Amino acid sequence: MLAAQRQERILEQLRRTGGVRVADLVESLAVSDMTVRRDLDALESRGALRKVHGGAVATARTEEPGFEAKSARHEDEKHAIARAVAGLVVPHSAVGLSAGTTTATVARYLVDVPGLTVVTNSLHVAEVFHRAARPDRTVALTGGFRTPSDALVGPLALASIRGLNLDTLVLGVHGMHERAGFTTPNLTEAETDRALVESTATLVVAADHSKWGTVGLSTIAPLERCDVLVTDSGIGAQARTALAERVGRLEIAEVRAGERRAGA
Template sequence: MLPAARHQAIVDAVQRERVVRVSDLAQQLGVSLMTVRRDIELLEEGGKLERIHGGAKLPGDVSTHEPGFELKSTQLTAEKRAIALEAAGLVHEGMAVGLSAGTTTWALAKELVNGPRITVVTNSVRIADLFHHAPSNGSVRFASTVILIGGERTPSDALVGPLATAALKQLHLDVLFLGVHGMDADAGFTTPNLLEAETDRAFVAAARKTVVLADHTKWGLLGISTIAALDAADEVISDAGLGPEAQRVLREKVGRLRLAAA
């Protein structure tokens, strides 16, 4: 592959995935790690991307940037569904289940709508609407109870702020499935929205067990505010694309790491 074509392939991958790893690019392009690193350096000089440890990301993808729900829901759909299927196996009849806002937790909600009868507590308008309009597939079943907490709406359709946090402080959840913007060895689980971080911390405090749902592209992303340290998660469910260094750190820090096959 000529350098120009290789550079375009790297730029396309970054624009599609937002964060890419050097090792993945080298494998996809059939070149050495050193070649990819040199390509990334040149592309960074041209403003096409930004180097990060072990890979590259979109330039200007700053810690306060909050992508909208519609865009995120079209990305990594196979990985998110695999994570959702793995997470659904942790849910049983009668549980009080917290689902924070996000496209991966939304994918989980789609697996749960016709599953066991549970009580769902969420700050996601999309998730609440999904349960409200869930088809019964012609069978007679008791619907799950859905509690949508109030608050200020974010670009990702999360309800956040003092009202949401106050409501969560009154509740007790068997398990929380937490969606995050990014994961980092030092910063932990992060979000680009300060109010959402506060609400998510209240979710974590209300739950007996916290399970973080995050695809492999979340590793190395930093939002402006930390929700919790990595060791606050009882489990992390990601996908098989998660790199070996990320796997090592997470296995060391969290109670359990599950990798779902897409």
């Protein structure tokens, strides 16, 4: 087994259990103690885990890249997911969109859905709908303090959201994990997202395959709270099984590289 294959096996176990023991890895991978420790060193240097006595644990991320940095990642996957999510939104309904690059992409596919009332705490989502002005649509932007992902959070955002009754919420997340659920590294953004989740009848989570196994500092909601999870065809087989057992419905969007994108 190649080093990259061993390390992926180690990460997969971390995603399932949150921790690994060197002795167990030696047995399951059929390699030496030193080989396992070198693999753990390599994964720790990438920030994928934290070594502890006798093994390693998954790391909880507390740093969040800015919106522009995240926008360039997994673009084809985000567009595939956005197309699928747009097909779930009913015309003339009330829909919420949280902040994030994936939800901003979803907004580009929702601009032609008639009669929507849109609630968002994302400056980028609001701008997408503003540029595509339609007389049959209402867009409400919460107030609040701005985070690195250009989300509006804090008491003003919470006051705007509480008491709302949304038909559908499209939630973007920083990570998803069997134990930790849907997470974000930003504590105040997590609080705002939780308020959005509480306000909706149907929760749709839009997350590309790279989010699986990532654990942010704060949990937004458990996997079981999600009615529909839309991810892309890059998601691994074990992740598909774990998610299908926990979310209401798992939808896999097929990625077609290089195709024309909404608004392009």
